[in-house]
Amino acid sequence: MVASTNKAESVARIVQDANPACTDVRVVDVKQFLDGELYSVAFKEPDEKGYLNRVYVHGSKMDLYRNDELLLSILGATYSRSMVMSIFSSIVSACRDVQFISGIIALGIAATIGYMTIWHNGMQIPDILGNALTIILGFYFGRASARET
Numbered sequence: 001m002v003a004s005t006n007k008a009e010s011v012a013r014i015v016q017d018a019n020p021a022c023t024d025v026r027v028v029d030v031k032q033f034l035d036g037e038l039y040s041v042a043f044k045e046p047d048e049k050g051y052l053n054r055v056y057v058h059g060s061k062m063d064l065y066r067n068d069e070l071l072l073s074i075l076g077a078t079y080s081r082s083m084v085m086s087i088f089s090s091i092v093s094a095c096r097d098v099q100f101i102s103g104i105i106a107l108g109i110a111a112t113i114g115y116m117t118i119w120h121n122g123m124q125i126p127d128i129l130g131n132a133l134t135i136i137l138g139f140y141f142g143r144a145s146a147r148e149t
Contacts, residue, residue, distance in 0.1 A: 008039070011055045014064050015041045018053070034058070034075065106136045 008027045016025050022043040029040040036058030044050055054065040056075065065071035109132055116123050 007057065011039045011057065011062060012041060014055055014062055015043060015053050018064055018066075019043060019045070019051075021046050022051070028052075103140055106133065106140055109133045109136065 008030075012025045012027055016022060022045055025041060025043040027039050028042045031038050033056065036056060039055040039057060041053050041055060042050060043053070054068065054071050056063045056065065056071065065074070109129060113125055113129060113133060116125060
């Protein structure tokens with residue numbers, strides 16, 4: 001991936017500012033990463049050893065990570081929370097769907113009838129429970145077939 005020159009220069013400057021004694025600062029790699037880009041920036045210290053820092057660019061923010069363990073721990077914690085919120089939001093939006101709710105209610109009533117029949121040796125199913133299941137299943141499948149036509 002080709003990074004814009006201005007962004008690459010800004011990334012290199014962040015690494016230079018964080019490591020004032022470093023020389024030969026250069027962006028060696030750019031990859032799409034989560035919601036942004038991950039820049040790998042190589043540089044040398046006065047001891048002539050080569051080092052690598054990562055800069056995560058997302059939106060207008062640029063976050064410097066001096067080692068990969070720190071990068072993974074911070075971003076892992078951040079994105080695992082956002083994934084939980086995303087899953088929760090999906091469940092809430094699914095619960096707003098009438099067909100989903102009627103399906104859950106129908107499954108609950110069917111499970112109750114099955115439990116009463118199997119584990120209570122043919123116990124008489126209350127008429128109201130049987131009628132409720134019939135009405136809910138009729139509503140559920142009636143809506144599904146109406147959408148198909």
